[in-house]
Amino acid sequence: MTWWPLIKVLPQKTNFRFVKYARIAAVLSIVLCTASIIGCFYPGLNMGIDFRGGAVMELTKPDSETLDLAAVRESVAHLGLGDVGVQGIDDASSAVVRFQVPDGQEQSAVVARVQGAINEAVGPVTYSGVSVVGSKVSGELFTSGVLALGVAIALMFAYIWFRFEPQFGFGAVAGLLHDVVLTFGLIVLFKLEFSLNMVAAILTVIGYSMNDTVVVFDRLRENLRKYKTMPLREVIDLSLNETLSRTIITGVTAVMVLAALAFFGGEALFGFSIALMFGIIVGTYSSIYVGAPIILLWGVKRGEIAEDAKPVKLGMASRP
Amino acid sequence: MIQLSRWKVIVLIIALVFGVLLALPNVLTPAQRASLPGFMPKNALNLGLDLQGGSYLLLEVDVDAMRTKRVDNLIEDVRVSLREAGIATNQIAREPGGAVVTLADPTRSEAAYQELRKLVGAPGANGAAERAASRLSDGRVRLAFTQATLDTMGATAVDQSIEVVRRRIDSLGTREPSITRQGAERIVVQAPGESDPAALERVIGQTAQLTFQMVDTENSIQDALAGRVPPDAQLLIGDDGQTPYLVKKRVLVSGENLTKAEVSADQSGRPAIGFRFDGQGARRFGEATAANIGKPFAIILDGKVISAPTINSAILGGSGIIEGNFTIASASELVNLLNGGALPAPLKVEERRTVTAELGADAVQNGKLSTIIGFIIIVVFMLLAYGFLFGGISVIGLVLNGILIIAAMSLTQATLTLPGIAGLILTFAVAVDANVLIYERIRDEARAGRSVVASLDAGFNKAMGTIIDANLTSLVAATIMFIFGAGPVRGFAWTLSIGIFTSVFSSVLVAQVLLAYWLKTARPKTLPIAESVR
Numbered sequence: 001m002t003w004w005p006l007i008k009v010l011p012q013k014t015n016f017r018f019v020k021y022a023r024i025a026a027v028l029s030i031v032l033c034t035a036s037i038i039g040c041f042y043p044g045l046n047m048g049i050d051f052r053g054g055a056v057m058e059l060t061k062p063d064s065e066t067l068d069l070a071a072v073r074e075s076v077a078h079l080g081l082g083d084v085g086v087q088g089i090d091d092a093s094s095a096v097v098r099f100q101v102p103d104g105q106e107q108s109a110v111v112a113r114v115q116g117a118i119n120e121a122v123g124p125v126t127y128s129g130v131s132v133v134g135s136k137v138s139g140e141l142f143t144s145g146v147l148a149l150g151v152a153i154a155l156m157f158a159y160i161w162f163r164f165e166p167q168f169g170f171g172a173v174a175g176l177l178h179d180v181v182l183t184f185g186l187i188v189l190f191k192l193e194f195s196l197n198m199v200a201a202i203l204t205v206i207g208y209s210m211n212d213t214v215v216v217f218d219r220l221r222e223n224l225r226k227y228k229t230m231p232l233r234e235v236i237d238l239s240l241n242e243t244l245s246r247t248i249i250t251g252v253t254a255v256m257v258l259a260a261l262a263f264f265g266g267e268a269l270f271g272f273s274i275a276l277m278f279g280i281i282v283g284t285y286s287s288i289y290v291g292a293p294i295i296l297l298w299g300v301k302r303g304e305i306a307e308d309a310k311p312v313k314l315g316m317a318s319r320p
Numbered sequence: 321m322i323q324l325s326r327w328k329v330i331v332l333i334i335a336l337v338f339g340v341l342l343a344l345p346n347v348l349t350p351a352q353r354a355s356l357p358g359f360m361p362k363n364a365l366n367l368g369l370d371l372q373g374g375s376y377l378l379l380e381v382d383v384d385a386m387r388t389k390r391v392d393n394l395i396e397d398v399r400v401s402l403r404e405a406g407i408a409t410n411q412i413a414r415e416p417g418g419a420v421v422t423l424a425d426p427t428r429s430e431a432a433y434q435e436l437r438k439l440v441g442a443p444g445a446n447g448a449a450e451r452a453a454s455r456l457s458d459g460r461v462r463l464a465f466t467q468a469t470l471d472t473m474g475a476t477a478v479d480q481s482i483e484v485v486r487r488r489i490d491s492l493g494t495r496e497p498s499i500t501r502q503g504a505e506r507i508v509v510q511a512p513g514e515s516d517p518a519a520l521e522r523v524i525g526q527t528a529q530l531t532f533q534m535v536d537t538e539n540s541i542q543d544a545l546a547g548r549v550p551p552d553a554q555l556l557i558g559d560d561g562q563t564p565y566l567v568k569k570r571v572l573v574s575g576e577n578l579t580k581a582e583v584s585a586d587q588s589g590r591p592a593i594g595f596r597f598d599g600q601g602a603r604r605f606g607e608a609t610a611a612n613i614g615k616p617f618a619i620i621l622d623g624k625v626i627s628a629p630t631i632n633s634a635i636l637g638g639s640g641i642i643e644g645n646f647t648i649a650s651a652s653e654l655v656n657l658l659n660g661g662a663l664p665a666p667l668k669v670e671e672r673r674t675v676t677a678e679l680g681a682d683a684v685q686n687g688k689l690s691t692i693i694g695f696i697i698i699v700v701f702m703l704l705a706y707g708f709l710f711g712g713i714s715v716i717g718l719v720l721n722g723i724l725i726i727a728a729m730s731l732t733q734a735t736l737t738l739p740g741i742a743g744l745i746l747t748f749a750v751a752v753d754a755n756v757l758i759y760e761r762i763r764d765e766a767r768a769g770r771s772v773v774a775s776l777d778a779g780f781n782k783a784m785g786t787i788i789d790a791n792l793t794s795l796v797a798a799t800i801m802f803i804f805g806a807g808p809v810r811g812f813a814w815t816l817s818i819g820i821f822t823s824v825f826s827s828v829l830v831a832q833v834l835l836a837y838w839l840k841t842a843r844p845k846t847l848p849i850a851e852s853v854r
Contacts, residue, residue: 005707107669108521128679134670148804155796197739200809207797211790218786246760254749257694261745266686
C-alpha cells in the first residue's frame with residue numbers, strides 16, 4: 001500500500017514557479033474582471049424579487065395533472081401587469097409565475113387577482129410558495145446587501161492591515177474584490193437569480209477567500225523573517241509551495257461537498273451552491289495569483305527594499 | 321510538550337456530554353420529548369418558516385395617514401364647536417398638526433379662544449393635554465396637537481397596532497405566532513404553519529374602524545358628485561362599491577366605544593352584527609338618535625358605508641344591530657375584528673413570504689440528504705488522504721463538531737433556514753481545514769528531521785496562529801452578515817458563527833488529546849503521514 005494515505009503521493013516539496021506566470025495570470029484576471037463588470041450592466045444581473053420587488057408564486061396542479069403553461073401565461077397577460085414570467089418546473093404539473101406589482105396598487109389585491117385569473121384559466125391549483133416584496137422594502141434590502149459587502153471588505157482590509165502590513169492588506173483586498181467581481185460575473189453568465197441568499201453566498205466566498213489568503217500570508221510573513229536575504233519573489237514562491245498541499249486539500253473538500261449540495265439540495269439551493277463552489281475555486285486561485293503578486297509589486301519592508309520588488313522584472317527566472 | 325493534559329480531557333468530556341444532552345431532543349419524537357425528566361433540555365432545532373412552512377409578513381404602519389386623519393377630526397371639532405357657539409368663521413386653514421381659524425369678526429377672538437380651550441382634552445398620563453389652543457396676534461385663533469403628542473403619535477400607533485394584530489391573530493387560532501416590532505414603523509408577523517395566508521392578510525389588512533355618522537340630507541348628492549361637496553360632509557361609497565352616500569364628517573360614535581360585538585340575525589333571519597356600547601357610547605348614541613328621528617344615519621367601516629338605516633326611535637339601551645350584505649363567515653370575521661379593536665392607523669403589507677408545509681418538508685429532506693452525503697464525502701476523503709489514524713482523528717472531531725453545532729443551535733433557539741443548512745455543510749468542509757493545517761505543519765517539521773514528539777509539538781504550536789487568524793476573518797464576515805442581513809441571511813450568519821467556534825474547538829482539541837494518547841500508548845518511531853526520515 002504505497003499509495004495510501006494519499007498525502008504521501010502528493011509531492012512533499014513542490015517547486016512550482018508561481019510568480020513566473022503572474023503576468024499571464026494578471027492579464028487573465030483583468031480580462032475576466034472587466035468582462036464581469038461589463039456583464040453586471042449589460043446584460044445585467046438577474047435580480048430576484050428581494051431586490052427588484054414584485055411577486056413570485058409557485059403553483060401545482062393537484063393529482064399530477066398537466067398544467068397548461070400557455071393558458072396560465074394567457075390568463076395573467078391581460079391583467080396589465082407588464083412583463084409576466086411563467087416557467088415550468090421539474091414535473092409538468094408545476095410552474096413558477098413572476099410578475100411586478102404596479103406602483104400604487106395593493107399587493108394583496110394584485111396577488112388575489114392573479115390567482116383568480118389563473119384558477120379561472122386552468123382550474124383549481126394549489127399555491128405552495130408565495131412571496132411578495134414591496135418596492136420600498138426591496139430598495140432597502142438592496143442597499144443593506146451592498147452595504148454588507150462593502151463593510152465586509154473594508155473590515156477585512158482593516159484586520160489584515162492590523163495583523164500584517166498595509167501592502168498585505170492591499171493584496172488581500174485586491175484578491176477579495178477579484179473574487180467578488182468574478183462571482184458576480186458567474187451569476188450573470190449563468191443567469192442565476194441575484195437574491196438575498198446570493199448575498200449570503202458572496203459573503204461566504206469573502207470569508208473563505210480571506211481564510212485562504214491569510215494562510216498564505218501567514219507563511220509568507222514567517223518566511224520573510226526566516227530568510228532575510230532571499231529575493232522577495234523566491235520567498236513568495238516558497239511560501240506558496242509550502243502551503244500548496246493544504247490549499248488543495250481544503251479546496252477540494254469544500255468543492256466536493258458543495259457539489260453534493262448543488263446536486264441533492266434541490267431547486268432552492270442550486271444557484272446558491274454553484275455560486276459558492278465557483279467562488280471557492282476563484283478564491284483559491286486569487287490567494288495564489290492576486291494577493292501575493294500585489295505584495296511583490298508593492299515590495300515589503302525587510303530592512304531595505306529589495307531590488308527585484310519592481311514589476312519590470314516579473315516573469316524572469318531569478319535563479320537557474 | 322504534547323502531553324495528555326487532564327483538563328483538556330475533562331473539557332472534551334464535558335463538551336461531549338452537554339452536546340449530546342442538548343442535541344438529543346432532535347432525534348426524539350415530540351411525545352418522547354415531553355416525557356423527558358425535568359432537568360433535561362427539551363428544545364429541538366428551531367426551523368425557519370422556509371423549512372416548516374408558514375407565513376412571514378412585514379407590515380408598515382401608515383403613520384402619515386393616521387396623522388392626517390387625526391388633524392381632520394380636529395378641524396371638524398373646531399368647525400362644529402364654533403358653529404354651535406354662534407361664532408362665524410371666514411376660513412379654517414389646515415397647518416401641520418392643527419388648524420388656524422380666521423374669524424369673520426376679529427373682535428370675537430377671545431370668545432373663540434375660550435371655545436377652543438374646551439377642546440383641549442383632559443391632561444394625559446404625562447400631565448399635559450393632547451392639544452393646545454392659542455390666540456395669534458392678528459386676531460386669528462389656533463388649535464393644534466402639542467409637539468409631544470405629535471412626537472409620540474407614531475410610536476403609540478405602532479404599539480397599539482401590535483396589540484391589535486396580536487388579538488386578531490389569536491382569534492384565528494394560529495399556533496405560536498410571533499409579532500415583533502422592526503425599526504420605527506414596522507411590524508413583523510411570523511405565523512408558522514398557517515394554512516391560509518390570505519385569511520391572515522385579510523384580518524391584518526383591515527383597519528376595522530367603525531363609525532356612526534349622519535347622512536347629509538340637506539345637500540343634494542348630485543351636486544356632491546359633480547364636485548361640490550359641502551365642507552362639513554364627505555362623499556363615500558357603499559360596500560357594494562357603487563352606491564354613493566353623502567355623509568356628515570362629524571363622528572357620532574365610533575368603534576372605540578364598542579364593548580362587544582357578536583353574530584346575530586335580522587328580522588328576516590339573515591346574518592347581522594349585534595353590538596353593545598359602553599356608557600359614553602350609549603349616551604352619545606342615545607342623544608344623536610333622539611335628535612334625528614326620521615333621518616338616516618350611516619354605519620361606516622373603513623370608509624365604506626355598510627348600511628344607512630333610518631332612525632325610527634331613539635336608541636337608548638346602547639345596543640343594536642348592523643344589517644348588511646353579510647354571510648355567516650364574513651359576519652364572524654368582522655365580529656372578530658371589531659372585538660379585537662380597530663387599528664389606529666392603516667397597515668400596509670410591504671413584504672409577504674408564504675411557504676406551505678409540504679414545500680418546507682421537501683426542503684428539510686433535501687437539506688438532510690445533502691448534509692449526510694457531504695459528511696460522507698468528507699469522511700471518505702480524510703481517511704483516504706491521511707490514513708486511519710490521522711484521518712480518523714479528524715472524523716471524530718467532525719462528529720463532535722456536528723453534535724456541538726446542533727446543540728448550540730438548539731440551546732440558543734436560533735432559527736435554522738435553508739441557506740443555514742448550506743452554511744452548516746460548508747462549515748464541515750472548512751472544519752477539516754484546521755486539521756489539515758496542523759497535519760501539514762507536522763509533516764513539515766518531520767521533514768526537517770525532528771523527532772515524532774517534536775514534530776507534533778511544533779506542528780500544533782505553529783498552526784494555531786494561522787488557524788486563529790484564518791477563522792477570525794471568517795467570523796468578521798459572519799458578524800457583518802448578522803448585523804446587516806435581513807431574515808434568511810441572518811440565520812445563515814448565526815449558523816456560520818456557531819460553526820466557526822465549534823469547528824476550531826473540536827478539531828484542535830480532539831486532535832491534541834487523541835494524538836497525545838497515541839503517543840503515550842503506541843510510542844511511535846515514525847509518523848504515518850510523513851515519509852520515513854531518511
